[in-house]
Amino acid sequence: MKSAYVVSDLHMFCQRSQSHALLDTIHDVARNADLFVFNGDTFDFKWTVLDSVEETAEKAVEFLGELARRCPDCHFHVNLGNHDRAREFVERLDVLARSTPNLTWHPYYLRVGSTLFLHGDVAAWKLSHLGIDRYRSHRLHKRKQGRLKNRVYDAFFKTGAHVAVSRLANPHRWTARKVSAFLEDIGHGSEDGVEQVYFGHTHVAMSNYSYRGITYHNTGAAFKGMQCVMLKAKI
Numbered sequence: 001m002k003s004a005y006v007v008s009d010l011h012m013f014c015q016r017s018q019s020h021a022l023l024d025t026i027h028d029v030a031r032n033a034d035l036f037v038f039n040g041d042t043f044d045f046k047w048t049v050l051d052s053v054e055e056t057a058e059k060a061v062e063f064l065g066e067l068a069r070r071c072p073d074c075h076f077h078v079n080l081g082n083h084d085r086a087r088e089f090v091e092r093l094d095v096l097a098r099s100t101p102n103l104t105w106h107p108y109y110l111r112v113g114s115t116l117f118l119h120g121d122v123a124a125w126k127l128s129h130l131g132i133d134r135y136r137s138h139r140l141h142k143r144k145q146g147r148l149k150n151r152v153y154d155a156f157f158k159t160g161a162h163v164a165v166s167r168l169a170n171p172h173r174w175t176a177r178k179v180s181a182f183l184e185d186i187g188h189g190s191e192d193g194v195e196q197v198y199f200g201h202t203h204v205a206m207s208n209y210s211y212r213g214i215t216y217h218n219t220g221a222a223f224k225g226m227q228c229v230m231l232k233a234k235i
């Protein structure tokens, strides 16, 4: 059986992210895996600490390219999330994928057998597939946020309130219902043979949550006080 791992919401390049503590583990795991999924918001172009979105995109692609080269037996899949759906990144990612046989990117989701991987920003927006396209194209142009706004968020994170806010806003059942409605819309519901769903985005980790014939897993986020759980996926 193939081994697959998934992680999401690393928010690399955001100063509130603690992703740096996970990078060695990611590398070690990927070296022995057949498949590795970056399930969205791997990079944060909105809150990047670098000077520009372009520079962040360069560094992001550099990171992925190097990882793919160092782990030639693992196939990397990059699903986009709302924070890394930046035109500057997607263009470079596409170039990288064309010259890297073990790296593929997906705008919305990846399905492997009865398992589906998606970022899950759909959970917060009740939209049909078409609506998602529209929503995403609106946000394809990322603007880096200013220093003041960044400081306000830093202060908010220091209070720890971001953890409670995410939990309150995303009860498991509500999230599963939203994701499930979207999956049915796009033809990947339980009736279409999907059994396991891995997502992120809400920053609230959960595993083995059953809802209407599908088992949901959320890999959390790499922010202080939150759990970022790299999961071995069932494929």
Ligand SMILES: [Mn+2]
Binding pocket: 040, 041, 081, 082, 083, 119, 121, 200, 201, 202
């Ligand atoms: Mn997200």
